[in-house]
Each structure stands twice: as structure tokens, then as C-alpha cells.
Amino acid sequence: MPRSMRALIAVEAGEPTDVLRLESRPVPTPDAGQALIRVKATPVHASDLHVLRGRYGFSPEFPAVGGNMECVGRIAALGPETEGLKVGERVVAAAVPAVPGPPVAGTWQEYLVADTHRLLSVPDQLSDSSACQLAVNPLTALLLVTRELDVQPGRWLLQTAAGSTVGRLVIQLSRHLGIRTINVVRRRGAVEEIKALGADEVICTEDEDLVQRVAETAGPAGVRKAIDCVAGPVGAQVSQALAPGGELVVYGALSTHRQSDPAALTIPLQARSVIYETKTVRGFWLNRWFGTASPETALRALARVRGLVADEVLSIPQGRPFPLERFTEAVALAEAPAHGTKPLFVFEDGRDEDDR
Numbered sequence: 311m312p313r314s315m316r317a318l319i320a321v322e323a324g325e326p327t328d329v330l331r332l333e334s335r336p337v338p339t340p341d342a343g344q345a346l347i348r349v350k351a352t353p354v355h356a357s358d359l360h361v362l363r364g365r366y367g368f369s370p371e372f373p374a375v376g377g378n379m380e381c382v383g384r385i386a387a388l389g390p391e392t393e394g395l396k397v398g399e400r401v402v403a404a405a406v407p408a409v410p411g412p413p414v415a416g417t418w419q420e421y422l423v424a425d426t427h428r429l430l431s432v433p434d435q436l437s438d439s440s441a442c443q444l445a446v447n448p449l450t451a452l453l454l455v456t457r458e459l460d461v462q463p464g465r466w467l468l469q470t471a472a473g474s475t476v477g478r479l480v481i482q483l484s485r486h487l488g489i490r491t492i493n494v495v496r497r498r499g500a501v502e503e504i505k506a507l508g509a510d511e512v513i514c515t516e517d518e519d520l521v522q523r524v525a526e527t528a529g530p531a532g533v534r535k536a537i538d539c540v541a542g543p544v545g546a547q548v549s550q551a552l553a554p555g556g557e558l559v560v561y562g563a564l565s566t567h568r569q570s571d572p573a574a575l576t577i578p579l580q581a582r583s584v585i586y587e588t589k590t591v592r593g594f595w596l597n598r599w600f601g602t603a604s605p606e607t608a609l610r611a612l613a614r615v616r617g618l619v620a621d622e623v624l625s626i627p628q629g630r631p632f633p634l635e636r637f638t639e640a641v642a643l644a645e646a647p648a649h650g651t652k653p654l655f656v657f658e659d660g661r662d663e664d665d666r
Contacts, residue, residue: 311386312337317419318634318655321373323364326641330362330376332634338415338423340389345426347403351442352381352417353629354644354653367595368409375416377655379406380445382438385429392426401429404445404612408601418634420657427605430612433620439629439654440619448615448624450561450596451479455489457611458559458594459535463488466528468536468551470494470544471564472504472512475652479624480537481507486623492527494520494544515544524551532556540564545577554587561594629654 317335320326340346354377360366361378370378385399395401403424405417415422432441454476461467467484471477472493484491485508493509495501501512513523524533532553538545539562549558563575583589600608618624629652632640640653 315420316634317416318376318637319373320362320370320376323362323369323372326359326362326376327638330637330641332637335419337421340387340392340423342389342391343426344389344392344423345385345395345401345429346387347381347383347401347422347424347429348386349381349383349417349420349422349657351383351438351629351631351654351656352377353379353443353446354632354640354655355379355446356644359641359644367597368407370416375419375422377405377417377419379417380404380442381417381422382432382441386421388426395426395429395431400432400434400441402432402441402444402612402616404428404430404600404608406445406597406600409595409597410601418637418655427609430609430616432616436616436620437628438656439631440626442654443626443629443652444615444619445612446596447475448479448619448626449611450594451476451483451624452611452615452618453596453599454537454559454561454594455480455483455487459537459557461487461489461535464490465535466490466492466533468492468494468524468533468548470538470540470548471562472509473500474539474564475627476539476561478504478507479626481509482624483618484508486618492524492533494548520544520547521551528553537561541575541577543578546579549577549579549589549591550583552587552589554589556587556589558589558591559594560591627651631656
């Protein structure tokens with residue numbers, strides 16, 4: 311076991327490329343109920359970058375290791391009297407910081423310590439790229455469609471940002487469950503691609519009226535369930551398009567992507583729609599779900615996601631690998647418009663592990 315490791319550290323809050331530093335740190339030691347994970351791959355999510363900017367739902371104590379969501383690796387050591395897992399086992403660490411709950415170690419480092427109840431074993435046939443992305447986007451899609459909205463087979467589900475990672479997974483999952491989807495995109499060029507994924511209907515806000523098209527598609531019964539990660543005027547239009555008694559779950563605010571003023575993060579709802587048509591709008595945040603769900607519930611949900619990916623019901627696009635040294639390129643790709651490829655920090659096996 312090496313004494314030191316490489317870690318990507320944010321020295322303070324700010325633009326990621328300005329505040330991140332590649333440093334050497336001691337390899338941590340697991341306590342009882344914990345495992346030391348030799349990280350193999352970990353994604354760079356846009357939310358990771360928002361955390362560093364200080365515009366996410368929580369803020370770490372700086373300096374802090376970057377990466378706050380998920381990784382795949384192998385157990386290098388177990389804490390004292392820790393059972394249920396074994397050294398060498400390949401696991402996914404659901405490192406999503408639970409709110410409320412204690413902070414967890416960042417994933418952008420060669421080794422990290424995690425509570426064993428946050429670890430899920432994964433088979434070797436599941437690629438590192440897929441395994442390291444199980445705990446955020448596929449889990450979000452599953453929870454939104456099933457737990458949050460309980461959409462039934464044959465019913466309509468309306469969603470924005472259908473071309474996003476979560477949006478594509480929602481389409482795949484809905485098709486598997488027999489749910490019909492109405493999918494909103496910004497660009498006409500994305501329509502055929504979304505249809506090819508199995509979308510039943512696609513609305514392009516570039517040249518179509520969202521509310522009118524939903525009414526034409528769903529008919530008199532209308533749509534009662536919707537998810538939105540755009541917020542702003544588009545989120546308001548989705549709420550307006552719902553049938554009386556409809557439910558809208560908001561899980562993101564892409565329309566305010568680089569906005570740091572909390573007062574600008576709004577959804578201009580119509581009071582008549584909320585009052586007289588008794589529509590509901592509520593939020594979903596995976597971090598808060600992890601903070602309120604029991605460890606058993608969280609692992610069951612992750613295991614279901616693992617099965618859906620292993621059975622090829624859900625397809626996670628292959629990520630693009632980067633060493634930590636090229637973090638500026640990885641950060642840029644994570645927020646590049648319509649990039650479609652998730653940057654991954656990867657750590658090669660077989661490196662010299664003497665006393666570095």
C-alpha cells in the first residue's frame with residue numbers, strides 16, 4: 311500500500327480551472343464500518359463544478375478534494391471488524407453527499423474511504439465507464455419515473471431536456487415500463503435522434519408552441535405527470551401544459567446554468583393554474599434523497615439500476631477518459647454545448663506503489 315496518492319484539490323471556491331491543483335496527499339485509513347477504495351474511474355459532472363463555484367445546494371470546507379458523486383474501484387483495505395465485503399472486491403461508491411448528513415470524501419483522488427453501506431458490488435462484465443456512472447443519472451431517472459411520480463403503464467410523461475443524459479435514460483426506462491413520453495428539446499436537429507431512442511412524441515421549442523403541442527398530443531385527458539430540469543419560462547410552460555391536478559417535479563435549472571444569483575433561479579408559475587387547477591410543483595434533489603432514504607433502500611435502488619444497465623435496458627454512453635493531469639480539458643468538456651460525452655478521470659492499474 312502506498313503512503314501517498316494524487317488528488318485534485320480545490321483550494322477555494324471559484325472557477326474550477328482557477329482553483330484546482332494536483333497535489334500529493336496521504337492515503338487515508340478506514341475506520342470501523344468503512345472501506346478504502348482504490349479508485350479506477352470517476353466522472354466529471356456539471357454539478358461537481360457548480361459545487362466548486364459555490365452555487366450548488368451544499369458547499370464543502372475548502373481546501374477540498376473535487377468530485378462529489380460517484381466512482382468505481384476495488385477495495386484495498388477494510389476498517390477493523392468490518393464485514394460483508396472483501397479486499398479486492400469491485401464496487402461502486404455512491405459518494406453523493408447526503409443532505410442532511412455528514413460530508414463524504416471527494417472522488418477525484420486515487421484512494422478514498424467510504425462507508426460500506428454506500429458500496430455496491432458490480433460484476434466485471436460491466437465496464438468501468440458504465441459502473442462509475444450508476445449512482446447519479448440512471449438512479450435519478452429511475453427515482454423520478456417510479457418513486458417521485460409513479461407513472462403507470464400507458465400514461466403520458468412529459469419531460470424537458472430530453473437530450474440530456476437523464477432525459478435519454480428516462481426515455482429508455484419509460485419504453486421498458488410501457489410509459490408514453492412527450493419530450494421537449496431546444497433544437498430541431500435533435501428531434502430525429504430523440505425519436506430514434508424510442509420517444510413517442512418530441513416537441514421542439516425552437517419552432518413549436520409547447521402548451522399547444524402537448525394539448526394536441528394528449529387529447530382531452532391531458533398529461534398529469536411531468537419532470538423538468540430547465541426551470542425558468544420553459545418550466546412554467548410545462549406546468550401550464552399539465553391537466554388539472556397534474557404534478558411537476560423539478561430536478562434542475564439548466565436555463566440558469568452559469569447564474570450565481572439565487573434570486574435569478576425562478577419558475578414564473580401562473581397563480582390561476584396552481585390555485586384553480588390544483589397543480590403541484592415540487593423539487594427533487596438526489597443528495598436530499600440519500601439523506602432521507604435508509605441505507606437498505608438506497609442500495610436496493612442502486613441494485614435495480616445495476617440490473618437495468620446489465621440487462622441493457624438502460625444504456626450509459628461511453629465516457630472519455632482523462633488522467634488527473636489533464637483536468638482543464640476534462641472540465642471544459644463537461645460543460646461543452648451538446649458534447650454528449652461524459653469526461654472521466656481514470657487511474658491506471660499496475661502503477662508503481664512503493665513509498666511515493
